[in-house]
Amino acid sequence: MADAPTIGANQNESKNSGMPLHTKIFIGLVAGAAGGILCNTFMKNDPVLLGFIKYVSEPVGRIFLNMLIMVVIPLVFASLSLGVAGIGNLKQLGRIGLRTMLYFLLVTAAAVTIGLVLVNTIQPGDALPEETKNGLMSVYGQQAAEMQGRAKETTFGIQTLVNIVPRNPFYAMAGKESTNGNPDMLAVIFFALMVGVALTLIKPERAQPLMRVLEAIYDVAVVIINLAMKLAPYGVAGLIFSVTARFGFDLLKALAWYVVTVLLGLILHQIGTFSVLVRLFAKINPLAFFKKVETIMLTAFSTSSSNATLPTTIMISQQNLGIPAKITGFVLPLGATMNMNGTALFEGVTVLFLAQVFGVQLDLGSQLIVVIMSVLTAVGAAGVPSGSIPLLIIVMQMVGVPGEGIAIILGVDRILDMCRTVLNVTGDVTCAAYIARSEGYELKA
Ligand code: ASP
Numbered sequence: 001m002a003d004a005p006t007i008g009a010n011q012n013e014s015k016n017s018g019m020p021l022h023t024k025i026f027i028g029l030v031a032g033a034a035g036g037i038l039c040n041t042f043m044k045n046d047p048v049l050l051g052f053i054k055y056v057s058e059p060v061g062r063i064f065l066n067m068l069i070m071v072v073i074p075l076v077f078a079s080l081s082l083g084v085a086g087i088g089n090l091k092q093l094g095r096i097g098l099r100t101m102l103y104f105l106l107v108t109a110a111a112v113t114i115g116l117v118l119v120n121t122i123q124p125g126d127a128l129p130e131e132t133k134n135g136l137m138s139v140y141g142q143q144a145a146e147m148q149g150r151a152k153e154t155t156f157g158i159q160t161l162v163n164i165v166p167r168n169p170f171y172a173m174a175g176k177e178s179t180n181g182n183p184d185m186l187a188v189i190f191f192a193l194m195v196g197v198a199l200t201l202i203k204p205e206r207a208q209p210l211m212r213v214l215e216a217i218y219d220v221a222v223v224i225i226n227l228a229m230k231l232a233p234y235g236v237a238g239l240i241f242s243v244t245a246r247f248g249f250d251l252l253k254a255l256a257w258y259v260v261t262v263l264l265g266l267i268l269h270q271i272g273t274f275s276v277l278v279r280l281f282a283k284i285n286p287l288a289f290f291k292k293v294e295t296i297m298l299t300a301f302s303t304s305s306s307n308a309t310l311p312t313t314i315m316i317s318q319q320n321l322g323i324p325a326k327i328t329g330f331v332l333p334l335g336a337t338m339n340m341n342g343t344a345l346f347e348g349v350t351v352l353f354l355a356q357v358f359g360v361q362l363d364l365g366s367q368l369i370v371v372i373m374s375v376l377t378a379v380g381a382a383g384v385p386s387g388s389i390p391l392l393i394i395v396m397q398m399v400g401v402p403g404e405g406i407a408i409i410l411g412v413d414r415i416l417d418m419c420r421t422v423l424n425v426t427g428d429v430t431c432a433a434y435i436a437r438s439e440g441y442e443l444k445a
Helices: 021-043 046-070 073-085 092-120 130-139 141-152 158-163 169-174 185-201 204-245 249-253 256-282 285-294 294-303 305-322 325-338 341-357 364-380 389-398 405-440
Strands: none
Touching: 021 046, 021 204, 021 294, 046 073, 046 305, 073 092, 073 185, 073 204, 073 294, 073 305, 073 325, 092 185, 092 256, 092 325, 092 341, 092 364, 130 249, 130 405, 141 389, 141 405, 169 185, 185 204, 185 305, 185 325, 204 294, 204 305, 204 405, 249 256, 249 405, 256 285, 256 341, 256 405, 285 294, 285 305, 285 389, 294 305, 294 405, 305 325, 305 364, 305 405, 325 405, 341 364, 341 389, 341 405, 389 405
16 A cells, blocks of 8 residues: 555645634534533523524534544545555564554553542542432433443453454444444454455455555545545534533533543543653654644544544544554554543443442452453444443443443533543554554654
8 A cells, every 4th residue: 555645635724714624623613612502501492492403503413424434434444454455564464463452452451540540539429419319310211221221232252252253244334233333343344454464465466456446445535534524613513512502511510520530530641641652652742743633633522433533533643643554544443443542441430430329349359350341341342422331331230330320420421422532532543653653654743
């Protein structure tokens, strides 16, 4: 695969106004949030507002999201198989694969540990009044029961491992009803990896035609993303407006200590851990790094989905950081599915918080299980909004916290999801930057 794939319009500069794209997205985000909060304050549940959300802001946000998600499968498939074929030599591939997995697991474990230290120190569960707990359980009980149903359908264990090898890759790409039509990304990734490996094992002249086709698919996907990103400022405004206009802000107050614990953990990991990693392993100035990945963070925040952000993540990592396509093609699709630092931290804090609320004592051994399970379930969670909740219920039940307790945090999940998804994708880029450096590539920062 050529190191510099054909990328359409430059994402950083809009030709019309000269305003960088991330500034435009930021304006959309602020305008959407301000509008939503104002409407929430003055006309909450007003039929006009509800109509506006249903017929204008939500559809605008959805169309933007769908435009991005539409290209995820062709993009992941083409970029991953070309990435593997581009790396070419299986020894190098093994080394990159091993480093990537180790990085994912260790950094995710570090994230959960930060969360557990905070939740043990702050003890947010002790501060939750009994009547707030009961109120939340009754309001969100129905939604929690649905989530528990989904958790029951979610297989986790040896079957998860078996399912990584798809019997029918098209079935994996199409997604099942039980996953709301979301594709089975691990299975798609496995198939793409196999195609990439096979391409390196056949004669180059036999491999060329398929590689040409994959390159064309990749280029077409990139052009579609460029077009979709033109909609980003409006899409982001629509998404944020719909969330904030309907959000129960009083819930934030009721769950303040829990929310503060999660956010503090996320901030520490995002600013602390990532800065250290980027400085040490990618040898980039952390400030310059965060500036360069602004568009990725804004897209993750507003979509709450690693999968929907993946096209932007791939493109911006190549354009702004200069990470070669064969590294982004390999590391980032894997990361969007397997590397979820924010999610793991959130899971750890939530399990311990709910254990405190329900008076379940978790000794050091049980907390170690929480760390391990949070890392593993973050690997298995789908990169979609609230994708981790069914798996989180499984972890809760494993250590004796009642699954229906999830009702207590469901009302604030969307806001926390927006924040944790930022870490999920930033973590992927730090890994891609590290791998590129360790393979001897110069980065732009
Ligand atoms: N929304 C997260 C993501 O896409 C997954 C989750 O934590 O629910 O990365």
